[in-house]
Amino acid sequence: MISAKIITIGDELLIGQVIDTNSAWLAEKLNELGVEVKQRTAVGDDREMIFHALDTLLPDTRLVILTGGLGPTRDDITKKTLAEYFGMELTFHEETLRHITEIFNRLGREVNELNASQAWLPSGCIPLKNWYGTAPGMQFERNGVHYFSLPGVPYEMKALFENYIRPFVAEKLLPDTQILHAVFHTQGIPESILAKRIEAWELQLPPQIKLAYLPSAGAVRLRLTARGSKNEPLEELLKAEGEKLKQLLGVDLYAEGDEPLEKVIGQLLKSSGKTLALAESCTGGYIAHLITSVPGSSAYFMGGIVSYDYVAKEVTLGVHHSDILQYGAVSSQVVLQMAEGAKRVFGTDYALSASGIAGPDGGTDEKPVGTVWIGISTPHQTRAYLYRFGNDRMRNIRKTALAALDLLRRALTGASLDDIKSPDLKEIVVQNATHQNA
Amino acid sequence: MISAKIITIGDELLIGQVIDTNSAWLAEKLNELGVEVKQRTAVGDDREMIFHALDTLLPDTRLVILTGGLGPTRDDITKKTLAEYFGMELTFHEETLRHITEIFNRLGREVNELNASQAWLPSGCIPLKNWYGTAPGMQFERNGVHYFSLPGVPYEMKALFENYIRPFVAEKLLPDTQILHAVFHTQGIPESILAKRIEAWELQLPPQIKLAYLPSAGAVRLRLTARGSKNEPLEELLKAEGEKLKQLLGVDLYAEGDEPLEKVIGQLLKSSGKTLALAESCTGGYIAHLITSVPGSSAYFMGGIVSYDYVAKEVTLGVHHSDILQYGAVSSQVVLQMAEGAKRVFGTDYALSASGIAGPDGGTDEKPVGTVWIGISTPHQTRAYLYRFGNDRMRNIRKTALAALDLLRRALTGASLDDIKSPDLKEIVVQNATHQNA
Structure with a gap:
């Protein structure tokens, strides 16, 4: 088994203003390839710390992937630090300038000095073409250890990994x-x-x-x-x-496998030829966002209404004004009508609805922050589920969306809609669609 | 200046199935406090690699924060590894069991053996109370270096940091x-x-x-x-x-400062007493999600319609059927009508709309993937902006949302709606609201 080290470079990582998604992605891909990531480290745009990270490899490390610090601006020092580390001069690389010029021409823009400076590369490296950006990747080798320096922009980094590192690992490093x-x-x-x-x-x-x-x-x-x-x-x-x-x-x-819930639901809807609509209050469009993050979702998702305001619930979804007054916007009565309203407005087979108190404000003794009613309307019935989640707004939104999507999954697979194990679930209200007067 | 090392623990970090948001958050907070994070490393649930991470501190490191690996399950080994590292026995901590039992009682559940095992702690550590979970934090000291082990669940980790590490740094470590x-x-x-x-x-x-x-x-x-x-x-x-x-x-x-665009817009709308509605197609609810991720957004956000389907655009927003047929759903005509429709349906002062081809499918020669029309309707006029973004679905959704919110910011601050610098912008169509017959 070969082991690898991932070094992500950038002051922003040590100051915490940027979350390092690159190394998670790289680690996942390397693992799939059978390479074990034993070291994962983040350092600043700092010559000494980059040297330190390169000097502290484990004895069995044969692959080092660096990301970041290749931009055209003054704070990016990865390239010249690597040149120094490997004892190389920076030399001008004609083909890279051609590529940079091409990219700029395509965008109808002029190459400025800063961009052109990206064509200067360490003399002994193998330049790696960056399809989506102007900073080329670089490959080095020393004492049987292979080093790849990639840009930090995620989609540029990913393309370089797929085009160069994946085949390199498969052909040169793949162990038994x-x-x-x-x-x-x-x-x-x-x-x-x-x-x-x-x-x-x-x-x-x-x-x-x-x-x-x-x-x-x-x-x-x-x-x-x-x-x-x-x-x-x-x-x-x-x-x-x-x-x-x-x-x-x-x-x-x-x-x-790697399927998020919204993709599973998409497949279930697609294969059964059924359609979905949404009526969201406390989730504020997040369920719609999850559903539509799946390519091809327009085949089964007709649309949704984010009815944040009381009036919006009445006008766009036909929720009864008297029910909002009597039971409040966060009630079984309202989510049942929201779900049926969405189904009616968009003419779908299924609809989900949610109304709750996401927080941090708006809670009462009777309905504290985290109180959420979720509605589901199927071709046969409409149901409402009372959940008590926690105090964190974003977690409440996320948990509500997942609980709603999971109800839909159960409905689509014919699983029980009564046997829900969540300790946050407090009450279920069942209503036949035919009894609904909305 | 004091330097710190952050060690995040968990096989999931090296396999890449979980993104390490904890260390970004910790790094940001430590920096604010004047502590420089010089080392940030992720290791697996592996005794040897945890030892290695603890053994390779820089000479000036005085603070080490570990997160993760404190769960009740068998793959979590941080606690026993730290006990071994510091040469301590695990001893039973009565108060921690009381706290665990309290948490479970509050949720109406029984404490099982696995949870109770979390009350066994290294004899020489200072236990740190975990308000939101059952895994306590731990504090150690050796040779002037202070070690804090925190759970990996972000909101538990954050509460422990705020309650213990922040005051500790301020009182004991704060440098000049x-x-x-x-x-x-x-x-x-x-x-x-x-x-x-x-x-x-x-x-x-x-x-x-x-x-x-x-x-x-x-x-x-x-x-x-x-x-x-x-x-x-x-x-x-x-x-x-x-x-x-x-x-x-x-x-x-x-x-x-640390304001995302959606918060800036919220403040502008709130202070001017104006309201907003949305009509989203290609962004599929993402703009609504951004807007409603801001606490208190119900004061100015009335609601939105995610009109994914053609019929939904006509029925819910009043877009003319003939215009969709003649110009297509991705056209200036349609986003202009969507914006005005949203303003009308929700009775707001402003509305944003978006219709485009997010990808990966659905592109044509004339309207390739990444083609997006954004509409904005103000009290005075309605405008449509043609953008050409890239090929990546999620990036197109994100870029569309940001471009739309930025147009609204310009409108709310009285900035020019013509002078937009984005190289992705291709065309602007201006229409007075009074000329609109929708």
Whole structure:
């Protein structure tokens, strides 16, 4: 097994104003390729700390990937630091200037000095063409260790990885190691309850298979990783353990692999030829955003109404004014009418609705911050679910969206709409669509 | 100046399935406090690598913050690894069990063995109460270096930082160092054009002040950092340089400090007593999500319609069927009518609309992926802007939202709606509201 180090460069990482998504992405891709990332470190735009990061490789490290610090501005020093580290001069690279000029011409703009300076590269490096930007990548080799320096802009970095590093690893570094992953997604069950449920199974796992919990707001992913040599029957082993786990998870499993819930729902709607509409209050368009982040969602998502204001709920969704007055906007009555209103306005088979107090203000003793009613209208019935989430606005929005999407998933797969395990769920109101007078 | 190391622990970080937002947050807070984060590293749930991370501190490191690996499940080994590292036994901590039991009682649940095991802590550590979860934090000290181990769940980690580490740094570690930041936000100008515009100013900056570019999709933040001792007049220095920079940025500066665009707009709407509605197609609810992520947005945001389907545009927004047929859904005619429709339906002063081809499919020769029309309707006029963004769906959605919000900011501040610098902007159509027959 080969090990790798990821070094992300940029003062912004140490000051915390930018979140390092690059190294997570790189780590995931390297793992898929069978390269183990043992070191992941972030340093500032600082010659000494970049040197330090390059000097503290583990003995078995054969691949080093650096990202960031290649921009045209004065604070970016990665290129000249690498030149110094490898004892190289900067030399002018004609082809890179041509590429930079092409990019600028395509945008109808002039190449300025700063951009042109990006064509000066360390003499002994292999320049790597950056399709989407002006900062080229660079490849170095010393004592059997391979170094790749990539720009920090995520889509530029990703393209360079796919075009250069992936084939390089496959052809030059790929060890006789097999790594397989299987991921199982659950929603609405806390980690500790889940752990208890699958404890006996976990204890009997063969040594080649490791389990990891990946919790996030309202959801827990379980990842099985199988590691071994190429002649081991890892796929069978992983499949067998995955089947046992699926039995234990039952209907609480909502997806396998890398599918987010919104994609699972998209597939279910698409394959059944059904359509969806939304009526959102406290989630403020977030459910619609999740649904429409899936390419091709226009096939089944007709639209949604973000009815933030009382009047908007009445005018656009036909919620009864008297019900808002009597029961409040956060009530089963209102989310039931919102769901049916959305279904009617957009002419769909299904609709979801949500109305709640996301926080930080607006809570009362009776309806504290975190109180959310979620509505679902299917071709057969309309239901409302009362949840009590927490105090954090963004987490409440996220949890509401996931709970709503999971209800839809259950409806689309024919699973029970009564047997929901979330400890946040407090009440269910069921109503047949035909009884609805909205 | 004191230096710190952040160690984030968890296999998920090295496999890349979880993005490390904790260390960005910690780095930002530590910097504000005047602590320089020189090392930031991520390791797996692996005894040896945790030891390695603890053993490779820089000579001037006096603060080490570890996050993650404190969960109740078997793959979390931080606690026992720290006990071994500091040569301590695990002992039962009565008060922690009481706290865990309280949390579970409040949720109406039973404490299981796994949760109870979290009350066993290294004998020589100071336990730190975790208000929002069952895994306590831990504080250690050895040879003048202070170690804090915090849970990986972000809101639990943040509360522990605020309650224990912030006061500890202020009282015990705070050096005679002043660090001040000023952040300036721009939208729609590429980094290299910006760099050229402010180059002369950047070169004359005093040595105490450093400039950093923080680019993200469609926006560039400029951060000035002033460092020095407490008796230096850094505030005046920073203010003076900030003023010069603001002159150079002019109306392209949309905010100072840590304000996202959606918050700036919220303040502008609130202070002027004006209201907003949205009509979104290609952004699919994302603009509404941004607007409603700001607490208190219900004061000025009345609602929005996500009209993903053609029929939805006609029925809910009153877009003329004949115009959709003649010009297509991605056209100036349609976004103009969408904006005015939203204003009418929700009865607001302003409305934004967007219709485009986010991708990856749906592009044509005439309207390739990335083609987006944005509409804005003010009390005086309605305008449509044609943008050509790129090929990436999520970036197109994000860029469209930012461009739309920036148009609204300009309208609300009385800035020119003609002088937009973005190289992606291709055409502007202006129409007086009174000429609109929708």
